[in-house]
């Protein structure tokens with residue numbers, strides 16, 4: 001709850017509609033994430049993962065009475081917390097980052113010279129060339145520049161929305177190791193969305209918690225990872241289960257649930273309320 005410094009992220013009674021006449025994308029969400037945790041959220045398309053990340057980043061205003069959205073003990077909207085980094089896919093679409101600007105100038109324009117050590121480490125991990133021109137690089141290369149840009153500042157909370165999807169496996173592996181070591185060394189908290197098409201190799205050792213969202217709610221709250229004989233997930237999975245198997249089972253349950261709803265005449269989410 002707000003005021004408890006053990007939890008970096010504390011959410012309660014969060015309901016959110018993108019449009020007033022559609023079904024809510026998040027329904028009465030409660031969430032507590034301890035400081036230093038690294039949580040992967042699994043869920044089918046449209047489960048509400050990105051919407052939740054965007055709200056935690058303060059990018060979507062929530063006006064639902066009673067909703068509490070606190071990051072680092074601060075109200076995300078009224079007293080926005082410092083040290084929160086959100087990395088989402090829309091960044092690469094921004095015309096500014098597609099202009100004729102050299103990477104070194106671009107990174108310096110956002111203070112890269114002040115974080116030279118971390119910047120150089122990230123340039124190395126992400127294999128980014130300071131002489132690249134932003135308008136002349138591939139989407140994957142632009143993504144690597146974005147990661148360098150977003151991660152070079154010391155963040156306390158990192159909200160990752162799919163941005164590792166188009167990295168090659170070597171770069172991605174190095175980056176995950178960097179993020180893991182960074183979060184362990186500084187007690188920084190990471191929440192990331194796992195896309196259904198994600199490559200799972202190398203991800204197994206990354207999270208401290210995994211969670212499952214479906215139709216705007218958590219069907220499994222963040223649970224300690226890996227699965228051990230005394231962990232909450234042992235009722236669903238055998239100790240030592242891989243993240244790949246967990247995701248497969250949860251996504252299959254999501255599909256079964258959707259088919260059941262459709263059989264019973266329920267329209268897909270996003271339909272107007274008066275059509276549901």
Ligand SMILES: Nc1ncnc2c1ncn2[C@@H]1O[C@H](COP(=O)(O)OP(=O)(O)OP(=O)(O)O)[C@@H](O)[C@H]1O
Nearest residue numbers: 018025043044045046047048049050051052269270
């Ligand atoms: N900008 C928007 N305007 C209206 N509805 C939206 C918008 N963004 C998302 N939604 C709706 O909110 C719901 C949750 O979407 P969200 O993008 O959060 O899901 P997700 O779990 O991240 O899905 P995916 O894995 O497919 O990216 C979906 O029904 C989606 O149609």
